[in-house]
Amino acid sequence: MKKACLFFILSMPIIPTYGDTCTVSSTTYSCAAGYYLDGTTCKQCPTSGGVTGTSPDKNTGGRTSCYATTTSTYTDTSGTFKFTSNCYYKE
Numbered sequence: 716m717k718k719a720c721l722f723f724i725l726s727m728p729i730i731p732t733y734g735d736t737c738t739v740s741s742t743t744y745s746c747a748a749g750y751y752l753d754g755t756t757c758k759q760c761p762t763s764g765g766v767t768g769t770s771p772d773k774n775t776g777g778r779t780s781c782y783a784t785t786t787s788t789y790t791d792t793s794g795t796f797k798f799t800s801n802c803y804y805k806e
Contacts, residue, residue, distance in 0.1 A: 748772040751781050761804060764789025778804055
């Protein structure tokens with residue numbers, strides 16, 4: 716099963732001027748396709764027309780990085796339809 720959120724901790728040694736060694740760490744969060752990053756939590760992209768939106772893999776963007784695809788068929792009160800281009804969510 717693919718996890719929704721990927722978590723990386725990167726450490727690299729740095730050699731200061733005086734020859735002492737220290738380690739600098741940074742944390743990077745990213746989400747799997749179909750999820751967006753909300754702080755440090757991955758959340759599933761919103762649903763529209765009965766279809767859940769998607770996002771790029773290793774997504775580091777917020778909800779506006781989610782989009783409805785051109786390949787899915789959507790339904791609303793007027794019937795079924797497809798988008799002619801990817802339709803991104805807006806805040």
